[in-house]
Amino acid sequence: MTTPGSLHVDEASDAKAADGQAATKDGLLRIVQGLRRVDTGTYALRIRLAEKLGIGTIDINAMAFVGEVDGLTPKDLGKTLNITTGSVTAMVDRLESKGFMVRKPNPTDRRSVLLHLSPEGNEAMQWANDHFAAAARALLESSSKESVADIAEFLEGIGQRLMDAANAPEAD
Secondary structure, eight states, rough: OOOOHHHHHHHHHHHHHHHHHHHHHHHHHHHHHHHHHHHHHHHHHHHHHHHHSSOOOHHHHHHHHHHSSSOOOOOOOOHHHHHOOOHHHHHHHHHHHTTEEEEEEEETTTTTTEEEEEEHHHHHHHHHHHHHHHHHHHHHTSHEEEHHHHHHHHHHHHHHHHHHHSOOOOOO
């Protein structure tokens, strides 16, 4: 049985639930916008580093991937960057001649090589990492250790899910 008092409580509960859903939607929108801003900032920083080093942004992207997966094969780098084998060869030649990347024999396949950043390549990528660290440090100085751990876990989770989505076969 609905009484005037219970009707008021139900309406209040419905309004509170709607407010919670709106807040969640607004929070999600802010997170997505924030991640896009990070992506844009990362790209701008890579452009600046590429200009500083006298190379292209695709070269910086290659250095970033090789820095993440030390010992990447040229074939895997080409797949990751969505470029041809010939383009990978030319790019690695360019990066090697500038002293940013080295090829080493692949111990499991003598026909292949593994790509590594040189000390100069690591130093160049460290410049970008230092900018990331400074930006994060400035925002996290007043945060608790628990919230920093939560933020790190959240970002790692999003990063992994995005990589999984990028590598997943398309559904029919």
